[in-house]
Each structure stands twice: as structure tokens, then as C-alpha cells.
Amino acid sequence: MEFRKEGNTGYFNNVEAAISANGIYISPYINNRIYVYIDNKNLLLDVEYFELLRLLANMKKTEVKLIDKKMEYNKLGIVLSMKYEDSINIETTIDWGVQAIVSTINNSRIAIAHGPDCEYNDCVYTALIYINDNIYFLKIRITENFMEPTLYKISLLNFVNELVFYQLHQKFKLI
Known part of the structure; x- marks a missing residue:
């Protein structure tokens, strides 16, 4: 790279x-x-x-409180609208026809997203978002009966430090 x-x-x-x-x-x-x-x-x-x-x-992370969650079905698929503390609004559209999930945060597309990753009828979608020196980690677990969104906040410095320690561990097999 x-x-x-x-x-x-x-x-x-x-x-x-x-x-x-x-x-x-x-x-x-x-x-x-x-x-x-x-x-x-x-x-x-x-x-x-x-x-x-x-x-x-x-x-080390803190869970961001979900204030409101709405789900609707439309021609695009399932739309999950979520309001969190810290003035964060996330909208996720799930199109099972092509097995795609697209999310926006405060009306801007999320650039770092992965999924859905499915095992049987249990799927997970994840995204990383940067706002105000924090990395927000969105995880949506989807099963036949429910969608469970969770949002965590991690400081950018902590996120990077953890990756550095991970790389050191991989390279030198440190504890």
C-alpha cells in the first residue's frame, strides 16, 4: 500500500x-x-x-444513547431512522433484493461501512464515522424479527493508539 x-x-x-x-x-x-x-x-x-x-x-468506548428509532418500508427497502445524543441522526436503507445497506449521518453518506455480513438469519452491518475528534462505531444487528442498532464513541487518539499497539503485537508478538 x-x-x-x-x-x-x-x-x-x-x-x-x-x-x-x-x-x-x-x-x-x-x-x-x-x-x-x-x-x-x-x-x-x-x-x-x-x-x-x-x-x-x-x-475503551462509550455507548451513545439512542433517543428515537423509526422503521418504515418503502420502495427502496427498509429505512431505519435513528436519533442519538450528540446531535447525530443516522438513516440506514436496507435493500435485501441486492443485499446492500447504505447509511447517512446528518445527511452525508458514510464512507467507511461494511456489510451486511450474514450467518444464517443473523446479519451485522458496521460503519465508522468521524465527528469532532471522535470515531463513532455504528453496529446494526439484523435478524428476522428485529434490528438492533448500537452506536459507540471512541476518541480518535485512543482508536489510533489501539491500532499501533495491535501492529506492535502482530510484528513483535508482544503481550
Whole structure:
């Protein structure tokens, strides 16, 4: 993987960074991996999707309170509208015809999303969102009978530090 900058925009093999903040650049998923470049350290990290999920499960994070949730069926599919604290509005459209899920946050498309990943009738959709020096981790679990959205907040610095420790562990097999 090659990283380059043009002005304030970062590129991972010609794919524009989905998140650029404080000298940290995060790619969208590229071949099921996320890449993170730390400018002041000239450090390029990468993590595979399922490893990222494992890391996210263990990171220090706070759950963002769901204020309101509405679900409707229309010609596009199932539309799940969610209002969270921190003035976050997420709308997710699920089209089972093509097995696609698209989400927006405060009317902007989410650039780092994965799924649905299904095992039998249990599916998971995940997304990473950057707002105000925080990474928000959206996880929607979908079964035949319900949709369970959860949103977590992780500081950008904590997110990057966890990835650095993960890379050190992978490279040097540290504890």
C-alpha cells in the first residue's frame, strides 16, 4: 500500500482517505482492510475487517444513547431512522433484493461501512464515522424479527493508539 498527500487530502493507492483529521488519515475498506496513516510519524498501519471488529469490541468506548428509532418500508427497502445524543441522526436503507445497506449521518453518506455480513438469519452491518475528534462505531444487528442498532464513541487518539499497539503485537508478538 502506498500513501501520498495532495494538499490536505490523503490517498491510499489512489483511493481518497475517508477520514482526514489532525494528521491522521483513514482509508475506506480496500480489499477488506482499513489503512491508517499517521503523518507526523510517517507510519502506515493496516488491519483486516474481522480483526478490526475484535479490536473495536475491546477498545475503551462509550455507548451513545439512542433517543428515537423509526422503521418504515418503502420502495427502496427498509429505512431505519435513528436519533442519538450528540446531535447525530443516522438513516440506514436496507435493500435485501441486492443485499446492500447504505447509511447517512446528518445527511452525508458514510464512507467507511461494511456489510451486511450474514450467518444464517443473523446479519451485522458496521460503519465508522468521524465527528469532532471522535470515531463513532455504528453496529446494526439484523435478524428476522428485529434490528438492533448500537452506536459507540471512541476518541480518535485512543482508536489510533489501539491500532499501533495491535501492529506492535502482530510484528513483535508482544503481550
